[in-house]
Amino acid sequence: MYYQPYLKAEALEHYLGDPHSEKTTFSYENSAALDIEEAFPQEIVNELQTWGLHHYYVPVEYGGNLESYEQLLMLLRLVARRDLTVAIGHGKTYLGSVSVWVGGDQPQKMTLGQEIRNGTIVSLALTERAHGSDLLANDFDAEPNPEGFLLTGEKWLINNATRGDMLTVFARTDVKGGARGYSVFLVDKNQLGEDAYTCLNKVKTHGIKGADISGIQIHKTLIAPDTLVGKLGHGLDIVLKSLQITRTLCASLSLGAADNALRLTYQFAITRELYDQKLRDIPHTRRVLLQSFSDLLIAEVCSITSSRGIHVLTEQMSLISAVAKYFIPTSIEDMISQLGKVLGARAFLVDLFEHGRYQKLQRDHRIVALFDGNTLVNLQAIINQLKTLAKFRNKARSNQDQRLATLFDVTAQLPDFQSDKLSLTTKGQDTVLNSLYHVDQLDESSSNLVAIKQYVKTILAEIEKLDSEVLNTDWVINSIPARCFTLAQRYCLLYAAAACIQLWLFNQQHLDSKPLTGIWHDGIWLRICLERLLNKLKLPITPCANAETLFLEQLDKQYHNNMLFSLFPLKLSDYTNN
């Protein structure tokens, strides 16, 4: 099957070269060495610049190549599968600029577009030492005065704060604070006086050790009025909307890490002999591999859905991004840790097996769930909307969202992204989950499809149960009981199941690609992925050994053919390990 975003992604992959080769700059070996030295991967970043990855951080209207967020996600995924430090260190420029794309005026956007294309590094300076997620407690000030704004304060744990040139700063413009008390500024360090700011030391981190995680203090410095992004007092709104996009894109980091971990473990499992058999063939290991491959594919489905959602369901992104940012990093974190158990000592040794790739990716990946809105903040964003979603469910039964095909059929052209459609709540709409009320196309022509149809019923019943639990539970926003977090987690699993079902339904007819027909045909991957999700929901399943075998054969095939672990074909530059 032809999957458009993989064309560019494959070109990037091809350009970067075989990560196992000594001749390659962006190799596992170099990444490992840089990690040990805790050095910034400058040479690798230069390569990405030469290829022009940064052009994808700038929307086409402002001179860049960013047309499709699905495309950007897939490009970052391939960078991340080699080294998360690089993906995060480089991708941060998008994080730094997004507030301007969402909230800025035309001249600001044109200027920033030009800057980024010229290689300027942009950071997001949001977090403060004492306040973390509590943005409304921030006390970095931008005091309005006749000549502009007087900046004073500290931002800490800021990626590229020291190395970067520009920063988007979230600052208090009204001493009283509050939802309209903050604004966003685009600050160019080079235009501040030398004494105007101090960069704080690089912090020693657990993972992404080479990244420049530091901070900045600004000492009573005047900045010009035109550095204000959007309206005065609209900072919170702009930042929260911008995060809807970046939280969605974080999925690329998890997908990359997941491929890396599974590839490595599979390599070990097919070469390791224990008790006169291959490790892969020990039933327990087989199960871990099966679960991991399905976790990866489920994460991929959610990533595709959410990144296409930026274009198609823009007004629902408050929900979609929170689901993606909670669900994908945490499920991949679990997957990675299960795979580590298969690797045994090799998960722990830094310089023995494949340059200690596992221990690095495992450490690196732990940042994904943490930054850009941590797991709990995202779950809370879902919880806040659960009641409205439940109330609107009935309406959704009768009305089918006409945009389903554009969302799920990956060959459909995506509409242009319109940032003004972003909204702080989804107003009870959830096209993805509610689409399950409209799956009449699902026939029962094979035992797999019969099983799938049964699972759909189970899921629908569970939605109903969840909704009624939600409606029967009372909570106040600033003291949400722990139980509600479980409700939100279940919501995400159901949502993921719906996405899998629709993605399969809308794309199975494009079955023209030989290498993947094995798992698309007859809903094999769908069945396995649904079973995985239902299992996590503790709902009954009826696994089928034959489907599992076919599924694992696909894993094997993708591994041996150096394909990305994916529902769509993408050829990697790795040499064959077998």
Added chain:
Amino acid sequence: MLVATQSIAAGGKSQQAQFEQYLGDPNDSQVALSYAKILEADEAGVITKEAEECLDKWHLNHYFVPQELGGKLSRFDTMVEVLRPVFRRDFTLGLGYGVTSFIAAVNVWLSGNQEQKQHLADILLNNEKVSVVFHELNHGNDFIHNELKAIPTANGFRLSGKKQVINNIERARAFVLFAQTSEKAGSRSHSLFLIDKKDLSPESYRYLPRYKTLGVKGCQIAGIEFQDTFANQESLLGKAGSGVENALKAFQITRCILPAMSVGVADTALRTVLKFATKRKLYNRSVADIPHARWTLVNAFLDLLIIDCLSGSMTRALHVIPEQMSVYSALMKYFVPLTIEQMLNDLSIILGARFYLREGEFGIFQKLLRDYPVVSFGHAGTAICQATIIPQLKFLARKGWSKPLEKREHLREIYQFEGNLAPFQPEKLKLTNNGKDDILGSLRSLLANASYPITDELRSFIVFFNSQLDNLIEEVDLLERNTGNNLCEPKAFDLVEKYAIIFAAASCINTYLENPHHSEPFFQSGKWLNAALQRLAQKLSPNMVVESTELEEELLYQMCERLDNGYSFTLAGSPLAG
């Protein structure tokens, strides 16, 4: 070993308290075992001389040597209590300084002759180290395929081959070696040796380079290669060909001891995060006041109490029912590390960005997270422990789980904190339980026994866990029928998980009931027990959710009191230094 005929009195608590005082407040950067110095040593990849001298002065090694050989080891529970202060501060030191020597020594205490035992005792009492030389990179847990050979010659053995990933190999005075002594493959092909390096010709062996590791960075982990190295006849431990059997028996001790000691790590993790949560202000209150964070903290406390019940009882069970330890030690090694790993993960979420930093007030946490996996995969990983139990399930189901235990007197010995204990009788260790399981048998007979003050709430839990045990028996039976005796299905691993949970519940109940005279009010109130059982019940049946914020409040209060007043989070609530 420990051949004394009378019973031995407990004394662990006072010795632990003295040791705590001796080691001093870990938050005081001046003391040898301060978190500051520990982190610094970790960054440098060393164990400091200062730290080791501190333990040498206390003669910690004496606790690894049985009393009759001049040491202080008479009860395993005491030994664990004494060692916990070290693990509370630095897992690396605990492993690198001492426990590695103990793991080696146990083989000698079990299988050595009098001279060998005395020789090893003298080495340890002299503060020297002993290595365990088992592991070959190519074979891992597959002992029977280990290749290093000890070929019998006229007056001894000729060693050739390599062992890798061996702690302290270079600085150890002696080592216990696992080597192939017979060409005939099978379970009698290998033997154990105790070798003093003084008896080896220095030219005949060499050390392999040290490995860098993700955690326990200070441990000196390297390898050794023998080239026709001559080892004398006296170095053989036990009979030729008894290596596998004897090693498996020794494991039964260490698989109880190591997880039990590692509860100290959990204590520090919880302390660190609780400190953060009470200090950190978000949304105008402390993080500990956020219901989700509070719930996570309280659950961590409950988990800690649960595994502490297991640790105390299992280290005493080694003395009381040694013939049942093949299963119990595997349950311990499976359940405790898994619980602590999960706890560390959950706690890391509360710590947020602070968990990702290798510096600052909470920097110790990431070290715990990196060090801890050694407990779970080293020395037989989770899956392998499950695999040890699986073939025994059907016998357990038919015998131990089906028959109510009539005589309970010996249970008192297993569960009482302060009671006397029978001396350990190593010759009673068996490779299988033969279907015996007194602990779950005791769950069967509890309600029939009128002498226990069982509240209604406790009664309903006992009924619940008994019915879960009924289910488990059925499931084992079903699996046996479906898979024709071959229980090595992935499903069987799930059954072990259930078994472990029921087992943990029984251990908590017995611990409570058998200590009616324990005066500590928190322990006596039994509220912790109901909460702990609730937590375990939920793992088996997600519908068992009952929320009591009141109880949660009380437990959190208890935790904060212990934090403020310097007591451990374990059942005993032992006084801590600082």
